[in-house]
Amino acid sequence: MGEFEEGGFQGGGFGEREKHKATCSECGKECEVPFKPTPGREVFCTDCWRKRKPRRF
Numbered sequence: 284m285g286e287f288e289e290g291g292f293q294g295g296g297f298g299e300r301e302k303h304k305a306t307c308s309e310c311g312k313e314c315e316v317p318f319k320p321t322p323g324r325e326v327f328c329t330d331c332w333r334k335r336k337p338r339r340f
């Protein structure tokens with residue numbers, strides 16, 4: 284034990300989690316999203332995202 288390092292899987296490169304600041308279209312709260320917000324497209328914070336998620340299953 285001792286070779287267990289954080290982010291040691293997949294050799295990196297794809298593990299970068301860039302966060303982009305955005306404003307939630309639902310509540311207007313500032314939030315961070317793991318993708319680049321597209322102008323004109325709605326962005327939701329985690330709370331509103333969950334609320335909007337359709338419960339079909």
Ligand SMILES: [Zn+2]
Pocket residue numbers: 307308309310311312327328329330331332
């Ligand atoms: Zn929100």
